[in-house]
Amino acid sequence: MTVPLTRNRNYTLLWGGQAVAEVGFAASLIALPLLVLAMTGSPAAAGLVLSVDATAQFLAGLPAGALVDRWDRRKIMLACEAAQALALGSLVLALISDTATLAHIVVVAAVLGVCRALFEPAEDASLPRLVPDSQLATAIAMNSARSSLGQMAGTALGGVLFAVGRFVPFLLDLVTHCLAFVALLFVRMPPREPVAVSERHFLREIGDGLRWVWQRKEIRVTALCAVVLNLFFAAFYMVVLVLADARGVSSGAIGVMAAMLGVGGVVGALIAPWLHRVLGPYVSIASVFWALTVLTPVAYFVSDGYVMGGLFALMTLLAPTANTTIATHQMLLTPDAMRGRLSGVVSVVLGVAGALGPALGGLLTQFLSADRAVLVCAVGIALVTAFVTVSPTLRRYSAEQEGVPNEV
Known part of the structure; x- marks a missing residue:
């Protein structure tokens, strides 16, 4: 047992x-x-x-x-x-x-x-x-x-x-x-199998990690979709801060609004194991894209900081379930000797989106009104959601290696 x-x-x-x-x-x-x-x-x-x-x-x-x-x-x-x-x-x-x-x-x-x-x-x-x-x-x-x-x-x-x-x-x-x-x-820590001497060339090991991620279509597609989603959501977050300030939202309300991202993340993480089992792999991943596609344009009509905070909480509620599904599948798919490189490559790829997203948001608000910038972000998220919806790779996304239901 x-x-x-x-x-x-x-x-x-x-x-x-x-x-x-x-x-x-x-x-x-x-x-x-x-x-x-x-x-x-x-x-x-x-x-x-x-x-x-x-x-x-x-x-x-x-x-x-x-x-x-x-x-x-x-x-x-x-x-x-x-x-x-x-x-x-x-x-x-x-x-x-x-x-x-x-x-x-x-x-x-x-x-x-x-x-x-x-x-x-x-x-x-x-x-x-x-x-x-x-x-x-x-x-x-x-x-x-x-x-x-x-x-x-x-x-x-x-x-x-x-x-x-x-x-x-x-x-x-x-x-x-x-x-x-x-x-x-x-x-x-349980002991690991020793690494073969022929595999210990450092630069070759880095290249092996990059090739492993690139050659696994499920990992490659989910990483690409996550990068695009994170890019536009990070830009959207920056745009909303500018929009809230322009609409006269107080700094205190903006602080609460930002904190609600964390609230949604905590609640989402607590229910993620259950949703992960109930929804299945494809719906677990696609649901966060669909939710953001529906909720992002709502920000165009919201002028109250606390209401926007509630919207933020809803936006982040399903993200932990998608992350749990993807990370679990990737870790079980990857041999133990490659798992560090898998995590390193994925963190670098997602880090690009985290770094460029705020810059994109700043550029959008520089050349467009904040209202229109929200709609641009909404369109970007909707396009990647459409891809996720029809992607045969994600529709076939399997959790068969993940074993029986989890116990807490």
Whole structure:
């Protein structure tokens, strides 16, 4: 009999440690630009720090995936937690002693970005070895809920703690990474098969990961559709912020509106294991595209920030189910020796959409009215939804490798 996921000691240790680390990370992420603004008064410098963090994670993505498949994944996760704790500790000491510089903050941001690039594929690739196939979808959904909860709590804490003291959010992040490190020490990872010597050429390993993703049509098509959807949704989010401001929505209401994205993500992640079983693979994936196609044009008519927040929550409600279905299928389809590279490639590809989406939204609002920019985003989402609807690859999307229904 399969042990319920909540009684899986190794998974709960990993999940719990990363739950607290997510809170600390979100607190630091909101506090970093506030810190740079307070030190320099330059919005450009504040944006630079966040850009360095994201760029470091993006550039390290492909090499990180290959390293995750080459090295011991648990040791990689431990090293990442230790490196982040050391970087944050140096920043806390510099802030307390009033010796922090912009260059120091940039280096810390780069370290955090590289560590996430390594840790995320290491955790993703380890998950199928920590939980049985029948519970993998539930574990992936719970990780998604963990991230959303951590983002909500950490973002709120970061601003409050920064008002208490500039170093306090980073001290929180330091403590949470230390706790996550301790939790990882007690995780027992099942042994992996040794990697053949002939496969250990690093650049060849990166190329193998890219070829693996490209040659698997299901992975290639779902990744392409996800990139286009994320691109237009990220642009839509930027456009809606401009539109809300133009319609006189208060900053407080805009904050609530943005927070509702997280609320929808949390609720969606909690119901994702159930929806994943009930809807089936194709409907699980297509439903998020259909929902966004219907809901995006509604923003054209909404002028109240709180109503827009409710719309945002509905828009993100089904995303965890689609992500759970796709990630579960991909992990079970991919050999263990390739899972790190799979995660690295997918994160890099999706990172492109995350980086270009806000820029696209900014350009749309620069050359069009915000109202018309909403409609452009709606058309873009509708086109990719039409492709998803008729795609024979997605209609044949199979979960036959995912096993029996999940147990929590």
